Amino acid sequence: MENVAREIKDLYTPVIATISLVEQLTLSEKRFWIKLPRNQKLNHHPGQFVEVSIFGFGEAPISISSSPTRAPGFELTVRRTGRLTEKMHQLGVGSQIGIRGPFGNGFDVQRFKGKDMLFIAGGIGLAPLKSLIEYTLDKRHDFNRLIILYGAKNPSEILYPQEINEWTYRDDVEMHITVDRPDAQWKGNVGVITTLIPPLELDLENTIATVVGPPVMYKFVLMALKAKRLPDVNIYMSLERRMKCGVGKCGHCQINDSYVCQEGPVYPYTRIKELKEAI
Amino acid sequence: MSARKKSQKPKVAFFDFTGCEGCQLNKLNLENDLLGILELIDLVEFREAMDDKAEEYDIAFIEGSITTPSCVERIYDIRRRTKILVALGQCAVSGGINAMKNNYPLAQVQEEVYGKDKYLFPSMPAMPVRAFVQVDYEVRGCPMSMPEFLHVLKSLVLGRKPEIKDYAVCVECKLKENECVLEKGMFCLGPITRAGCDAICPSNGQYCTGCRGLVSNMNKNGAIEMLKQHGFSVEEAIKRMAMFNTNELVKEANWGNR
Amino acid sequence: MSRNLSINVHHITRVEGHGNIVVDVKNGVLKRAYLNIVEPPRFFEAMLKGRNFHEAAIITSRICGICSLGHQMTSLKATEAALGLEVSEQTIALRKLLVHGATFQSNVLHALFLATPDFLNVGSVFPLVHTHKDVVLAALRLKHLANEIGNLISGRAVHPISIVPGGFTKLPSEKDLLYLREKLLNEGMKDALFTIDILATLTDQIPDFYRETEYISLSNDYEYALYDGLICSSDAGLFPVEEYESVTNEFIVPHSTSKHAKFNRSSYMVGALARFNNNYKFLKPKAREVADKLGLKAPNYNPYMNTVAQLVEVVHCIEDSIELIDTLLDKGIKNEKPNQEPTRYGRGIAATEVPRGILFHDYTYNRKGQIEKANCIIPTGQNLANIDEDMRKLVPEIINEPKDEITKKLEMLVRAYDPCISCSVHLLDVKFEE
Amino acid sequence: MNRQAKDISEMKCCFFDQNTTKQFIEFLMSKAKVIAPHRKGEKSFSFQETHNPEEVVLNYNRTIQPIKKFFMPPRETLLEFELNGKPKVKKPEIKIEERIFLGIHSYDMKAIRLLDFSFDRDKPEANYFLRRQKSVFIGIAYEPDEYHFAQDLGIDVYDTTGFSLFMVPAEKGFLIFEVDETGHRYLQEFGKGLPLDAELQYERPEPTKKLKMHYNRLPQIFSHVYDSPVWKKVAERCLGCGTCNLVCSTCYCFDVFDEVNLNIKEGTRERTWDSCMLNPFAQVAGGENFRPTLDSRTRHRLYRKFKYLTDYSGELHCIGCGRCSYFCPAKISLVEIINELIEDYNRQQQHAAVTVS
């Protein structure tokens, strides 16, 4: 006890990072490219998140939406919903913010190697998944099929039009997109995201489904995946909870016995089944 | 950014309706911080302390409850002219102690005070500001809590949402390690009253009278049960809760859940 | 000059509560001059009905945030009288200290923050922050000190917490008292004398106006009565507090939501000037010196001098508070619990000198310890008839002055009374029709 | 450091009369900051720094806040920062001071050991361990009141684990047992106690038997009562005021928020104790509340004590101090809830047995 404490690294002091690019994606979402001091790497796994600080406004967990393969910087996609996120939207290139992390477990990319990847994203859920999608694209030969299902409320809320365009035109990616409420120009699918699942032809044993979206989405996507008889062990979900510390102490993110910031945010469905409060 | 020009400071106004003006006075009691506050804001209207008046405001603080038809006109007018409207003190937030009279038939109350001359003075039930116009933020308490007022003011000047607590006074009581007044055999409304006052009454050995209104999702039956355990009949329990919360207890008048 | 003049000051500023000044002069003849109280009535007496004895003070405190201590104090005393609750010497000493604190803070607020801008021809105290920073800072320190008395002894200056029927739920520590003593003795007295020196140079701004009236305050034979005493009329002598109704004789007038009062004349005055006139001989020495310096001698019939009397009281309260603290410290703070075991149930009447004058509370309790009937008579209400009378004498005297000047003098007159309209008036737009 | 200490019957022991005890407290005060139970208000007690041995109250039932307040203060500044221009952050220095905790009941000591586990788990927290180190604990035996159930949870009144010295009230004074090296050193230096060599006879209080089942079966019960009707029943009376968490010896959840100074140029990041019983605890920006009802929150609170953390540490994370029940405004008793859950479990088992046969 005597000497340990001195050696323990402080968990709560962020490093100061710089915003090097800002892009307005939709009315309420922006993405920020962040650089750490001395161009340090964040060394994250796809699916991990950081705690972003804006001093005087607080701290919030935000998923890293870029792949570690695109280091040294990293990307955050932020929806304007409250105290910190509203302030973040007012920041421009050169502004400095605090970063702690990366935190959480991220996706088990080792296990995904050689598999067919089915990405299912609703709304801003595409942000954490983009990190994994980019990762699989950058290591394309490590993975087999790549299928991306993405649902947005309406066409103006589609998060990354550029990337989605790119993915759509790649012939090694199957990109399906749907909107709940189409506008006059919309020519694609209409309906909730679950409508994209039944038509898929899947190699059930070798397909990994990764699901991220708003809380209401999970139940319905699960039903659709189960209807396809995708094995439970092949389903992964990333969950969101209130979070203060990111280091397994504050208790806010707890789902039954699991701290989302430690064991999650990505959970295999087999584990989620044990967590009664999860979905 | 650091060298703010005077014109960039938010234009702030204070207005008072029916109440005891304790909240107004409480602001003047900030002596040590008063000059600091004046640096932050451009005070354009404050009847109790100055003559000047302005046309438009960034932040209007409203004190007191709405009790006459002319109050209603005035509050509509203020809402039209301000960007942010903050209700200050329990009278403005919920009707406060003024609303106790809503428990009695109005005519009878007037009779009680003015006898046969009661018709000279129009009155209506005492209502919170949010019964008439949109209220952006609330600073609760009778009198309003000064640290909370400062927090709201600083937050709004900084351009962020203030943190408004929505849990029981007991929390603050325990953080301060106060002796619980229930332990002394007194009664207390702290378990169902919104924190933010730093549990100032129990800290002074007195029971909490519920002056900051009820926590949201309050377990009303549980509260009545608790007061019964401490020796109060249901009627007495409701009467106790109603001192500052008449309007909140009347379901129909639950203006909060817009 | 046969002038037509109509003044209507809507919601007069720098007073607590809402009131309008209405003056009508037709062909040089004064038709109307009165203070129109438009503060919506709040029906406290009705709200007290059925309430428990320890709730009365909490509720009546909310009659007025400015006078909250005064209302609580009077309420507690009425309750104690009704229920036969004895209180200890220590409780009385601490309560007197609180009354001093409240009088001191309210007088500073009124004299230095609300009235002084008139003498310096500015609309509020805020511009003075730039022109008279040291005075403003001294005044702020004074106010802060007065509030500290309230905070340390009763938990909170506005709507005090720990004063309850029968005593205190929390007692100040000897350390708190020593701290207050030190501050009062050094900083407090220094700041008070400093600001008074500055104001002494401005007394020529006080209008020259006299109208002798009846002055009513508490009085006793051992001190400058604030906490306790008999009713004293400058016309008719002493009366027991229980006979308050025959003194106040409340009546309703159409232009006011607050009732008016009269005793031996058509009106009487309460407040700092009335106390000064009736109790001059008990003022502490420094306070007398200050009165001399400010040109205030008893009796004085200029209502504008009420503000000056308030300053004199500030000094008196500081001096007497120090004495009270010394006595308390000599005896040591005893850990007493409030005495809340009623020995009887019935009617209790009490009066306290609150900053604006004498305040009466009168409760009748039933056997369950609940209020059956309540009556509160507020100082500002008692002064209203006197203010109207003053205006009726003043307007003809100044009728030839410019209209701005007339309005200003009227507003200053109303302000001099430091009317507390929440307790009973808000102020104004000025419209002239000639 | 979790090693189980010897039984006190095997320890060296001496006797302090009242006066010597006072002198001993003075001696301790000369060594380090002494923290001991003091009277707080009319009926309650609180651990406080001792400036005068007279203030120490050694026969107390329980303090309002547990000792954890010295290692994790109810409110603490995590960071100081400047907002303007380039943000600057500074972590306030945490003073490492030697402290002697005097008059600690065995369950409160156990709570510290459990907190050590919680703050070490996953990522060790410096703030806690910086304050935690250099603490010496002197225990005292207590007389269980109707709210204590530590014995039912296997924590003996005379459990000396973690202590340096252990005091047992005796007629006109205290028996002082040497538990470890530090304790031995203290007694040597102080050198005033009356040595006792004779075989000591003292009574162990009867185990209280408040719980209807042995404590080591509790985690098992909790595997079966997640959907028990008991939760809803408790929720009818619970006010969600958070008192139970905020006085709990082993709770450590917290909230973090930024506060700025009046000049809005500098500010601090503050953390305060939080409570999972409060309505906003699991609520997110979108308005979603992941534990919106009082029954789900009560269940979470108890599962944290008897199952979730237990599955990791192998120990129950309730120490039976009775604070949560003693201070609950609605007078909800933890023991009663557990007993009802046990009954519910027994009913389930019987039912299962019936259906099988």
Ligand SMILES: Cc1cc2nc3c(=O)[nH]c(=O)nc-3n(C[C@H](O)[C@H](O)[C@H](O)COP(=O)(O)OP(=O)(O)OC[C@H]3O[C@@H](n4cnc5c(N)ncnc54)[C@H](O)[C@@H]3O)c2cc1C
């Ligand atoms: C693992 C994880 C990844 C996330 N990734 C993203 C992302 O990539 N993009 C994005 O826009 N949002 C993301 N969120 C949600 C984001 O954290 C919240 O929208 C954000 O905390 C709101 O903070 P605020 O200060 O703007 O709002 P306020 O309502 O003012 O919130 C105040 C505080 O409450 C807590 N809080 C409130 N809502 C949430 C929430 N939904 N989740 C966690 N804590 C919350 C935070 O501690 C926050 O600082 C993520 C959340 C989690 C848990």
Ligand code: SF4
């Ligand atoms: S005194 Fe009142 S507010 Fe404080 S803990 Fe007890 S019940 Fe709660």
Ligand code: SF4
């Ligand atoms: S403790 Fe209760 S009555 Fe007192 S200020 Fe707080 S909410 Fe109001």
Ligand code: SF4
């Ligand atoms: S749950 Fe209750 S009895 Fe158990 S440790 Fe916490 S406060 Fe003590």
